[in-house]
Amino acid sequence: MHFLITGGAGFIGSHLAEHLLTEGHQVTVIDDLSTGRWENIAHLRGHPRFRFAIDTILNEIVLDRLASECDAIFHLAAAVGVDLIVRRPTYTIETNVAGTEAVLRVAARYRVPVLITSTSEVYGKGARVPFSEDDDVVLGPTCRSRWSYAASKMVDEFLGLAYHRERGLPVVIARLFNTVGPRQTGRYGMVVPRFVGQALRGEPITVYGDGQQSRCFCDVADVVRALAGLMGHPEAAGRVFNVGSTDEVTIEELARRVKRITESRSPIVYVPYDEAYAPGFEDMRRRVPDISRIQALLGWQPTIPLDETLVRVRDWLARESEGYESFSSFPSWVKRTQGVCHWPGLRRA
Numbered sequence: 001m002h003f004l005i006t007g008g009a010g011f012i013g014s015h016l017a018e019h020l021l022t023e024g025h026q027v028t029v030i031d032d033l034s035t036g037r038w039e040n041i042a043h044l045r046g047h048p049r050f051r052f053a054i055d056t057i058l059n060e061i062v063l064d065r066l067a068s069e070c071d072a073i074f075h076l077a078a079a080v081g082v083d084l085i086v087r088r089p090t091y092t093i094e095t096n097v098a099g100t101e102a103v104l105r106v107a108a109r110y111r112v113p114v115l116i117t118s119t120s121e122v123y124g125k126g127a128r129v130p131f132s133e134d135d136d137v138v139l140g141p142t143c144r145s146r147w148s149y150a151a152s153k154m155v156d157e158f159l160g161l162a163y164h165r166e167r168g169l170p171v172v173i174a175r176l177f178n179t180v181g182p183r184q185t186g187r188y189g190m191v192v193p194r195f196v197g198q199a200l201r202g203e204p205i206t207v208y209g210d211g212q213q214s215r216c217f218c219d220v221a222d223v224v225r226a227l228a229g230l231m232g233h234p235e236a237a238g239r240v241f242n243v244g245s246t247d248e249v250t251i252e253e254l255a256r257r258v259k260r261i262t263e264s265r266s267p268i269v270y271v272p273y274d275e276a277y278a279p280g281f282e283d284m285r286r287r288v289p290d291i292s293r294i295q296a297l298l299g300w301q302p303t304i305p306l307d308e309t310l311v312r313v314r315d316w317l318a319r320e321s322e323g324y325e326s327f328s329s330f331p332s333w334v335k336r337t338q339g340v341c342h343w344p345g346l347r348r349a
């Protein structure tokens, strides 16, 4: 099949592109490189079944043509990351809502199935453990820009389901919980690459609040299997599915694990939310998915334990670094990866 991935140069999109190519499919990526990176897909350039367009999905002439040529669309292009959302709410809302409108419009024109990636943020402040797809949603007030992300993704979900109901377009919604792995950048606030980067550089590991808030982190390799499975299943259309791990860890414990895995001497420091984000920032204490729906449909469940993902992130960030000199310590695992990693500073030494 020929798949179009919007946001295909992003963290999850680039892994999905690789997965689909490995499965023998043809892949076209459209990405404006706003939060995605060319480096994420540069290695795919020249692959006979891979094409890309560096453009925004709001360019409907380009999007129309790409949709007319594909068999299905994975819609991943979105403004993501709590930090970005708090800093640039206008951009977040406009990108997420207008982008999804454009994708659904062209998909309906050519009757192309769409998978929309949504987020566990839509569960808002709900205190239920675990979150099920049909739970009620409680968001904070509109004066707190954090909630603009959840609200914009909810509009995306409503719109996708409306296209399915009213126009018979096959649309499936995947609500992604915290997804982690190589290529995720800490620039927009994501905790795992931030902690691993801080640990490698010997900087303080910044735990926000008291560190007792918890998350379930799912490896991106498991997530892309779920997305491909949902797209390929005839009974998925018109439905919402949680995709995530059920293995819960506190942020404080995450910081400790990162320290251990990187053999870092970084201190763990506690930063009040007001300083970390904006005054009045509201964080979620727990966020655990109920994954029985996707399990029942596909038999899918996460397979990669968090520690293994942390090692993958560590090795990737190490390769990404400007040079060995930028790290404060010379942990033993570095020696083990010599000759395997491309690490310019180390080679110079």
Ligand code: UDP
Binding pocket: 082, 178, 189, 190, 191, 192, 194, 195, 206, 207, 208, 209, 213, 215, 251, 283, 284
């Ligand atoms: N967090 C932290 N230090 C950081 C970045 C994030 O303690 O440097 C916390 C954040 O407050 C949240 C958790 O880690 O409680 C997960 O944050 P992330 O932004 O990765 O995901 P989300 O908040 O969307 O679950």
